[in-house]
Amino acid sequence: MSVTLTEENYLKAIYHISQMTKTDVSTNAIAEKIDAKASSVTDMLKKLSDKGFITYIKYKGVNLTEKGRLTAVDIIRKHRLWEVFLVDKLNFSWDEVHDVAEQLEHIKSPKLIKELDAFLDFPTHDPHGDPIPDKDGQIKRTDKIILSKAEVGGTYKCVGVQDSSTDFLKYLDKHQIQIGTELTVKDIEDFDHSMTFTIHQHNMTMSKAITNNIYVKKLQ
Amino acid sequence: MSVTLTEENYLKAIYHISQMTKTDVSTNAIAEKIDAKASSVTDMLKKLSDKGFITYIKYKGVNLTEKGRLTAVDIIRKHRLWEVFLVDKLNFSWDEVHDVAEQLEHIKSPKLIKELDAFLDFPTHDPHGDPIPDKDGQIKRTDKIILSKAEVGGTYKCVGVQDSSTDFLKYLDKHQIQIGTELTVKDIEDFDHSMTFTIHQHNMTMSKAITNNIYVKKLQ
DNA sequence: TTTAATTTTTAGACAACTCTAAAAATATGT
DNA sequence: ACATATTTTTAGAGTTGTCTAAAAATTAAA
Numbered sequence: 001m002s003v004t005l006t007e008e009n010y011l012k013a014i015y016h017i018s019q020m021t022k023t024d025v026s027t028n029a030i031a032e033k034i035d036a037k038a039s040s041v042t043d044m045l046k047k048l049s050d051k052g053f054i055t056y057i058k059y060k061g062v063n064l065t066e067k068g069r070l071t072a073v074d075i076i077r078k079h080r081l082w083e084v085f086l087v088d089k090l091n092f093s094w095d096e097v098h099d100v101a102e103q104l105e106h107i108k109s110p111k112l113i114k115e116l117d118a119f120l121d122f123p124t125h126d127p128h129g130d131p132i133p134d135k136d137g138q139i140k141r142t143d144k145i146i147l148s149k150a151e152v153g154g155t156y157k158c159v160g161v162q163d164s165s166t167d168f169l170k171y172l173d174k175h176q177i178q179i180g181t182e183l184t185v186k187d188i189e190d191f192d193h194s195m196t197f198t199i200h201q202h203n204m205t206m207s208k209a210i211t212n213n214i215y216v217k218k219l220q
Numbered sequence: 221m222s223v224t225l226t227e228e229n230y231l232k233a234i235y236h237i238s239q240m241t242k243t244d245v246s247t248n249a250i251a252e253k254i255d256a257k258a259s260s261v262t263d264m265l266k267k268l269s270d271k272g273f274i275t276y277i278k279y280k281g282v283n284l285t286e287k288g289r290l291t292a293v294d295i296i297r298k299h300r301l302w303e304v305f306l307v308d309k310l311n312f313s314w315d316e317v318h319d320v321a322e323q324l325e326h327i328k329s330p331k332l333i334k335e336l337d338a339f340l341d342f343p344t345h346d347p348h349g350d351p352i353p354d355k356d357g358q359i360k361r362t363d364k365i366i367l368s369k370a371e372v373g374g375t376y377k378c379v380g381v382q383d384s385s386t387d388f389l390k391y392l393d394k395h396q397i398q399i400g401t402e403l404t405v406k407d408i409e410d411f412d413h414s415m416t417f418t419i420h421q422h423n424m425t426m427s428k429a430i431t432n433n434i435y436v437k438k439l440q
Numbered sequence: 441t442t443t444a445a446t447t448t449t450t451a452g453a454c455a456a457c458t459c460t461a462a463a464a465a466t467a468t469g470t
Numbered sequence: 471a472c473a474t475a476t477t478t479t480t481a482g483a484g485t486t487g488t489c490t491a492a493a494a495a496t497t498a499a500a
Contacts, residue, residue, distance in 0.1 A: 040458055090335035100329045109320045115310035
């Protein structure tokens with residue numbers, strides 16, 4: 001009862017969507033994420049249900065079973081470990097890693113991941129600030145908030161991004177924002193909720209479209 | 221016009237067989253290597269021929285075109301670089317690397333291989349002593365000979381193996397023979413061509429079945 | 441050289457995954 | 471609540487790569 005590459009991608013997509021929405025995952029949402037037609041998704045959902053990875057009720061949507069969740073989280077663990085490898089050891093920038101990690105995450109070898117984890121010195125977060133699940137599928141909860149919810153006068157540390165599209169990461173690189181960057185909120189515009197910060201001794205303003213995609217942790 | 225994983229495996233198999241036999245590669249030989257039926261191979265040969273990777277004459281066998289050779293050699297380059305990574309960085313032993321490298325060799329990312337090559341300090345040989353093709357598909361010829369052809373009194377350095385099955389590599393590990401090990405031929409038995417060596421200040425005897433699978437280079 | 445054995449190819453079918461088009465179920469608006 | 475719009479599922483079909491069984495070509499043997 002092995003898991004095919006395609007099944008793995010579906011499980012990962014379902015996991016990510018359910019993390020977002022906290023409700024039953026719809027066929028259309030999966031179709032959009034996977035970039036396939038809804039009819040193809042329906043076929044696959046039957047298969048995943050037969051194999052015990054999801055609970056599937058027609059027209060109602062799906063949920064991961066514990067078995068499905070563990071499988072999805074294991075793939076995410078591999079993906080994020082490979083991302084650390086690419087950035088720390090092979091000089092990839094954080095906007096270049098995603099496509100390659102997407103391939104590497106499907107390599108099957110428990111020893112490979114165990115040794116890679118040790119070689120990277122047991123990292124807890126990937127280059128985008130997302131936590132790396134441990135080998136038992138536990139994910140460390142972070143007390144991060146979305147930057148758009150920050151308060152005037154507060155100082156925050158950048159811990160991750162919501163959108164990891166190349167375009168967005170390039171924007172951050174251009175403005176020298178990365179994991180660990182500290183920023184202080186100077187002003188919030190009532191009209192469009194654009195925010196002005198002090199970053200690296202400079203002032204800069206970001207639109208809500210930007211601040212909605214950056215996670216920060218408040219510095220006490 | 222991309223190359224599927226299956227096509228890559230066929231090209232690699234054809235390359236390896238043609239290196240061995242130096243003649244047209246037969247359908248049955250490929251079927252055995254790939255572990256598929258001859259009829260499946262015939263189907264794939266038509267496809268590879270259509271795509272310009274091989275010249276295929278019905279009932280006569282196949283040969284790689286230059287395009288096919290370059291593709292095969294590129295996969296072998298990736299395979300061997302990954303083997304070096306697994307042994308040098310992730311504590312794999314040389315009998316554990318093959319299956320994982322077989323998966324890793326299909327990852328598509330020119331930057332990944334370029335950076336991995338640099339990270340490993342541009343290795344020229346894999347852990348079994350096989351040469352790593354360079355990025356233009358050139359393979360360094362080694363002046364290695366098969367150990368069974370060595371002469372009494374000569375001193376040789378182990379540079380590679382012919383058979384890289386797990387059983388054989390375990391035999392070598394057990395007797396502490398690896399790439400770089402030096403040995404001096406003390407005696408060759410006329411009857412069965414078994415050979416006695418001095419290795420690590422010890423004497424040991426190997427049957428022809430063993431010496432036929434070890435490559436050595438004569439130390440002048 | 442003519443028969444027998446072997447190799448290779450063809451024909452037809454199946455599994456995994458995909459699609460389009462149409463039908464069925466659910467949700468929405470007035 | 472009833473018509474309309476949206477979502478989801480079914481039905482039928484295509485692609486890639488595999489198989490078995492049988493036919494065709496080649497090679498080996500007597």
